[in-house]
């Protein structure tokens with residue numbers, strides 16, 4: 001099939017590349033010329049494990065192309081994917097201007113039937129708005145389909161190639177047939193393509209993200225309680241997660257959920273519910289708890305240093321909102337940096353992939369190290385904000401030699417408590433006893 005993908009961010013580029021991988025001809029469009037030029041030169045504009053192999057293979061085999069020219073991209077396409085941003089607008093609700101703007105532009109260009117697929121995360125009722133944008137601007141027949149994306153950054157290629165499920169919202173048989181055919185290679189092991197109406201499909205995405213964010217937040221509250229009652233959250237997590245009805249995944253406590261999705265989607269669902277006079281109370285609590293959880297480490301540090309971190313030097317391991325990505329959107333590390341530097345502390349950070357993005361935003365308030373150990377030079381404490389694999393088994397001897405004090409504040413529970421006792425560290429983690 002000939003496919004066009006509008007927007008080549010984390011979702012658009014993974015979608016385009018993975019659709020090319022199964023034999024489709026894909027043209028990806030972006031408005032950022034620099035990005036498009038990079039991709040034309042065979043360079044990936046984002047870090048996403050495993051994407052490079054598929055990206056290069058499909059460029060070489062001529063199945064994926066990149067352009068800034070929307071008209072050229074959609075000319076021969078049967079299916080057009082909208083993988084555009086839906087960031088929080090001034091009122092906190094999803095800003096639909098990218099999606100509706102592109103819909104209008106496409107409507108003004110098409111001359112034959114197209115399936116317009118919204119992959120962006122959009123509030124209930126958006127399919128109707130996209131349809132209206134076409135009706136107002138063209139007489140050409142289109143089917144508007146909601147097809148939310150559930151991929152996670154860091155494992156995006158695997159998630160796209162082997163999805164747990166594909167959700168498709170459409171009431172058109174013609175569009176349904178095309179979508180069924182398109183997704184068939186990805187669900188050969190029997191995972192379902194679930195067809196439903198557009199509104200249910202749009203809500204499925206927000207409900208899934210909000211449920212996962214709630215699950216994490218619940219465990220963060222359990223972790224906070226563990227610290228007060230003298231229980232160990234790692235044990236509680238195992239005990240709770242062994243129940244199939246609860247499941248082992250997404251129960252890891254930490255310093256709050258971040259990223260470009262959970263924070264904005266929980267907020268958007270809470271606000272859009274209010275539009276229907278529904279008070280989605282649990283989501284308000286989730287947002288409030290998550291906000292304070294992001295600063296849990298700072299709270300612990302302020303207590304340890306008697307509210308005075310002025311002139312202290314801290315090493316920070318991890319900037320990305322999670323491992324295996326360079327994405328720093330809503331990363332807890334950013335909140336920690338702001339609070340500690342405001343209080344007069346110095347920070348030297350290291351992250352395998354996220355440093356460039358942080359340098360652009362906050363380069364003037366912190367320093368960066370070339371490797372994890374360099375960041376520790378003369379540090380009064382180490383803060384761990386992202387659970388990169390390389391941080392799990394560090395050379396503690398080298399760490400001790402570099403650090404001014406053997407103090408670790410770990411927001412990701414990377415180390416065994418007994419080991420830290422043996423090594424003689426002050427070690428403060430989440431939902432577990434503090435080792436001194």
Ligand SMILES: NC(=O)c1ccc[n+]([C@@H]2O[C@H](COP(=O)([O-])OP(=O)(O)OC[C@H]3O[C@@H](n4cnc5c(N)ncnc54)[C@H](O)[C@@H]3O)[C@@H](O)[C@H]2O)c1
Pocket residue numbers: 006007008009010011012029030031032035083084085086098101102119120121122149150151152153260261
């Ligand atoms: N990042 C994720 O893990 C993820 C997963 C599932 C769903 N989503 C949803 O998918 C959507 C996209 O997210 P993302 O993370 O890929 O965003 P992103 O910011 O990484 O990428 C969006 C891209 O669209 C481009 N763009 C903006 N306006 C354009 C236009 N008019 N024409 C062509 N290109 C244009 C931007 O330059 C950018 O490259 C959002 O709604 C998001 O909530 C994201």
Ligand SMILES: O=c1ccn([C@@H]2O[C@H](COP(=O)(O)OP(=O)(O)O[C@H]3O[C@H](CO)[C@@H](O)[C@H](O)[C@H]3O)[C@@H](O)[C@H]2O)c(=O)[nH]1
Pocket residue numbers: 121149150151152153154209212216249250251252253254255256257258259260261262321322
């Ligand atoms: O047990 C856990 C699992 C995750 N997190 C945090 O939750 C956030 C989100 O993690 P994750 O879900 O792995 O990353 P995303 O790439 O943001 O993916 C989420 O958001 C995407 C965008 O909507 C969806 O497509 C995915 O299904 C959904 O998992 C990160 O800050 C994690 O550190 C925890 O604190 N504990």
